[in-house]
Amino acid sequence: MNRKLFGTDGVRGTANSFPMTAEMALILGAAVGRHFRREHRGVHRVVIGKDTRLSGYMFENALTAGLTSTGMNVLLLGPVPTPAVGLLTPSMRADLGIMISASHNPAEDNGIKFFGPDGFKLSDEVEMQIESMVEDGPRPASPKSIGRAKRIDDGRFRYQERVKSTLPHGLRLDGMKVVVDCANGAAYKTAPEVLWELGAEVIPVGVAPNGLNINDGCGSTSPQIAAETVVAHGADVGICLDGDADRIILIDEAGQVADGDQIMALLAGRWAEEGKLRGGTLVSTVMSNLGLERFMQDRGLKLERTAVGDRYVVEAMRSGGWNLGGEQSGHIVMTDYATTGDGLMAGLQFLCEMVRTGQPASALTRSFTPVPQMLKNVRYSAGDTPLEAASVKQAISDAEAQLVGKGRLLIRKSGTEPLVRVMAECEDDALLEQVVDGIVAEVQAATGTPA
Structure with a gap:
């Protein structure tokens, strides 16, 4: 069967156009709820997060209706980064996690990403099975087995504590001035709060979402404003996230932009020195620069390439037993800490290196010379x-x-x-x-x- 709904990262498209309609979200919710129900258990649970798009309300309600019709209990997290859903799905013992987001796409688009009970994105095989169930039509639960929906107020805070716990105990960012551009997206509260709690002086950009301005001239795909802000305020570094905060682009103190390849090179080199880089291997996609591959080879390390999509990076990492991977676009995956790309977590790892080495961001974002x-x-x-x-x-x-x-x-x-x-x-x-x-x-x- 040809894939009609799923792309490289869930289902995505323009809101109110196929496949991103309320009707399809309801049908998809019913299909995925049916797929993930565990018949030997009395309680079936799904967590749903979203970014700040206006259409998120519509899809949240439609998915909830479809899922509860199959007997799934729905836990609504509200606006949270995508990696928070990956974290909270197994933490809350859920059968399924869903993130409503079109990531770096403009506000008129939206998407639905699915996570299994282990917190990892679904395989192609499972997605095909769900598409087949969509074609079969809904199979609702009996009236007495219909699920319930409940708001979870502290999901964001649980995630924030997890992100901070990935840093060395006691590490602080005192004296560091950080610009953080949240793309008017899911991390508009989370990222500034985490950086402030760690002691940084925070200069926020893109933290006034109105449902229509996500990724609009800001965030990881448009870092110009953040770069100008870094220079204007004399900041030490800039962190640019995308709409659902699973990507990061860095800006050094001179306003120069560094992509995911440079971040991966820094982390891979450091982890290899510490004996933490499993198998001496970094996983990235066919889009990563040839300079990154040469950087790894010069150190006796390996770059394993995959198809484009952080899901394929993670699948290769799990298959090979490797713990670091990502994409040039800014997905950085550290499976010792998370199940998917996490822009904020990667940003904190970079800040940790700045504190540890005492070097400026410009020195740490130039690990290799890119091939044009x-x-x-x-x-x-x-x-x-x-x-x-x-x-x-x-x-x-x-x-x-x-x-x-x-x-x-x-x-x-x-x-x-x-x-x-x-x-x-x-x-x-x-x-x-x-x-x-x-x-x-x-x-x-x-x-x-x-x-």
């Missing part, structure tokens, strides 16, 4: 298949021939948005621009997208 990399996105309409066009295939083939021995090329459809992503790496800047722009032009021609 160019990424361009081409949006397409539903139903289009631009990568199947003969002209596009020929352009890709020609580009691959030009890059042999000089770099690499990666073309893929986004799993969360209707985009074709064209990425290349090459130390010849002119050739890099030529191959990327050539493919982009052919994709635009195939989709009728204006150049």
Whole structure:
């Protein structure tokens, strides 16, 4: 069966358009509730968190209706980071965790991410089983077995204490000035509070959500305002999260941006020195810079690459017994502490290194020199298949021939948005621009997208 609902990170799309409609959320809730009910238990439980999107109210209610109709009791956490759902699902002995969020996408989008009872995201196999149940239709519980819904007021605080517990006992951030950009999203209270409790002087950005401004000119995908704020206030570092706070981008004291690859390099090198990097291996995706791979090789360490998506990174980590992974986009996964990417937790680990070494952020965010990399996105309409066009295939083939021995090329459809992503790496800047722009032009021609 072809996947109709699930992408690389749950179900995602524009609110009130298929598949992100209230009706589909209700049906999906009923299907997933049916899948995760444990027949040998009398109590069935699911925790639901959300970010700050206006449509979150609609999907929260629809999912609750579908889940309770199958006999699941629903515990509503309200606005919390995605990693909080991964943490609280096993902590609260739930059968299932759900996060309502479209992560870094604009406010008009939304999504539904699922976590199993162990706090990890669902496998492709389980998602296919749920899609099959959606097609089968609902199987409601008997009237006396309908579930209940309850608000949980302290979920955010439980998560905050867990995040702080990952730092060395007694470590403080006294004297450190930190800009934190919460993208008007799920961590708008959590991140500033944690940093303040640890002793930092906090300068918050993106902490006034109104339901429509999540990720709007702020957060990990738009770090310019945070960078300007770091420089204007003479801050030591800037931490930029995305809408559901499972990603991080760092800004040094000069306002320079560092991506997830640099954060992973710092942590992998440090953990290897301490004997904490299991198997001497870091897991990342095909998008990570070639410079990161060379950094690992120079230290006798290994970079294991996966398909794009933090879920695939985590699956590889669990399969190989490795404990550090992530994505260039800023997902940093530390399975010693969490079940999914955690931007705030990764940020605290970076601040810990600043305190331990006494070095400025600029020294710690330049572990390797990146190979020049160019990424361009081409949006397409539903139903289009631009990568199947003969002209596009020929352009890709020609580009691959030009890059042999000089770099690499990666073309893929986004799993969360209707985009074709064209990425290349090459130390010849002119050739890099030529191959990327050539493919982009052919994709635009195939989709009728204006150049």
